[in-house]
Amino acid sequence: MSRALLIVAVCWLTSGTAHGTPAQAGAFRDTAAAINKTIRASHFRPAELDSDAFRRIERDTIALGERATSDDEFIKGFGAIWRDAPFSHVGLRKAEEPAADRIARLDTSQAGPDAVSLAWRDSTAILTVNTMNGVDTIKAIDAAYGEIVSRKAGRLIIDLRRNTGGAFAVVPLVGHLIEKPIDLGVFVTASWYDDHKRPPGPDDFSSARPWLGYSVSSFQADVMTRPLTSYRIEPMQPHFQGPVIVLASARSISAAEIAADALQSTGRAKIVGEKTPGICLSSKLFDIPGGFHLRVPIADYYSIRGGRLEGVGVVPDISVRADDALELALGL
Template sequence: MKKLWFDAFALLFFVLGTFGNIWVEEKRNGYSIVYTSMDSVNIKDYDDYFKKGIGEVVNFFNTPYKNNFSIYIHPNRKSLDSTWQKDWGLPDFKSQCWMVASGISEKLDIISPKTWDSLSCEHHYADTIGTYQLIKHELVHVFHGQRNKSPDFSTTNGIDWLVEGLATYASGQCDSTRISEVKKVISSKEYPQNLNEFWKGNSKYGLSGTMVMYIDDEFGRTKLLSLLRYNHLMDVLNELEITEEELIGNWKYFVEQLNVELKTVADSISGLMSKHHYNPEELASEAYIELEGKVQELAKKPQTKQEFVDGYNKLWTEGPFSHVRLAKMEQPAEEIANYIDSLRVGDQSVSLEWINKTAMLTVNTMMGVDTQEHVFEAYRQIAEKRTDTLIIDLRNNEGGTFAGIPLIGHLVKDTTDIGMFVSQKWWRNNTNEPTIDDIKNLQPWKGWSIKTFWKDVQDNPLTRVQIVPMYPHFEGPVYVLIGNKTASAAELTTDALAQLENTTTIGQTTAGKMLSQKMFDLPYDLQLSLPIADYFSTRIGRIEGKGVNPNITIDQSAAKELSLALIKGEKLEDALAKVQEKLSNKEK
């Protein structure tokens, strides 16, 4: 046995020989990962699952793990079998093909997930949701073992349904498919009459999982946590102050009332997030885990589909990131991109007026082919009328698609990198935020199609956003009016304009909702919008959650008045004082 210490990297490498393999140990906060050199390239991907799973288990119980533990990643089935033979005292034991992992108080053993396609008959690493839920299932066993009188569950009596049902329920494996199976078992009157039978047969995961779901719903999470110490059925029933017959009867009624449709939708939302969200790390955050739990609770309540949609969107008003919305499907997601690419929103999107030699260009949305056309036409008129000064009003602009490109393009003198979109592929392989150096060798994205953009931004780790000069060029002073409704593509535009020397931004900090979203279809004619890419400005970095600050801060309702005063030549201090006085008088 040989140990190598690298204190500078806060890593402990533990090397030993097993079947000719070299094992390495890396310590984390609360757990260690032990793996062979074969898996060195996979550890970051696996650790994303481990960190998220541990966080969700802790959040589920609202209690941390009691002890540190180890996660052993076995390179093959022979290695896993050898461990189980020793741990279980069964020297001739050979695992069945579906068996890939186990968890007890001190450790989790798992065959390297990327080998499952060849070493397992049921599990596939490409099934990201299934892979994650299996890992989380075993992490629940670890948590349970650390609180049970039998840390390895070897001396439990009559609570197999609780051990496995808890892991099934808390991991998210008690999904709509399993609930539907249990409903069929109940309707056919083939459900078990005693708890020992719950962990038997083809429906054992669903039966046991829904029993724990019922206990959680009826008795509460604190009571459920208190059951983890017991290793005997009678102790569990006494803690709940209920008979076995009463427990099964109440469970039956509970399952019969469950809304499988809404549970299906909630599970599908979770799956889409895991598959398409731009940064897996954010899905491991305490805020997201808590919100996802609330969504699952919402889905268990008897209600209409519209009530669920409204409740979901209300939860997300305080969500950890923007651009998430649930809605009834108007048309399939695949058709929406084509619709947006040809959408014309009407003349109300852009207005242009003159105040003497000052042009007031109001852009209310970045959506619409005609909005782009109106912006091009506005700059033509601005040049034709020999305008001295330009005011661009984005205070009510909540974003859209590409109308910001000409809005910026007619003001830049030189080709300018303004930022980059960042997809899941970047965060899968990087922990650092991207900078301009990371995009300098990339071809900038070009085009006007949201359908093409959505594909490209997901296919590439980084998407370079570069603005080229457009003509006619306006080079006079520019004032950009912004407020807390200025969002998404309008924030990208605001930030890009703020890079120009002749531009002054006035108003309030923008909304801080700068992500790129895409729509995905859900079961039962619902549709989810979720963010597929983050955005980082070359000037100020990430905008999401922070917004773009103005050069001059004033209540957004007074931004126009202040800009006109400055255009007239008033000193900033004097103009601000006058405007502030008017605002104060209005409040009185």
């Protein structure tokens, strides 16, 4: 979902700088330069990189590469540099496998038993979803809707207060609540800006090609070949047609924000809790010299009805402290 297929393919270098292992100053010089080059080559909107804030980040990264003497020091220093960054979804970590293998594994990864839970308060179903990653998350959401419908829940509360985003568990979460296909929003890549100086608007969204499915690797491959891609979800069975409340907080990010915005903007649900932080770009992992993975945002996201979510977030219909949101929702 970014610039045209320019992935910085690099070798895995063995520099003797494993976690905490001392190295000479300047050992991360090439790593720092590759990070700056990769971001500039892959970012979804090159014009955003022509700011004083980003140029300062580039200089600070180069300086970090000159002084860091261990992997840990370099990773922590990079995180500090990006703490007040002009855009989200940039991160650095040690690589245990090539980035392509890591991306492919996301399509079969398991999030674990804490990802999804279903509880009841009388006839109210409370579906808690803490991540949008994992094939088991998708299956657990499907199973939860089966129980919700079979037990004839009077209403549904979806708790996303601790949801840290991820991939395509948004699909069943929304799909079981709609009666016709909907386009949640549009992903915008650098190729859009090859021909436009402005971001896309509502009049442009109809030209976006729809994408359906669950595969992260397929999604990234497809989106990177298109200026605009719409995120389409089709109705799923069983269908729950009762009232829905979504709980959100300042910790509900990325794909959780997409789900909350979709259910709110279509009128399918009310949002109770805190405004979400607007951390809503789509990113990709790249291999970086020294044995690192760099996460770079390769696509922006625009809600069909609400506009850009990055830096904006989702405003609740009823504002309340996140810790109080569930009890308030139950009392509505």
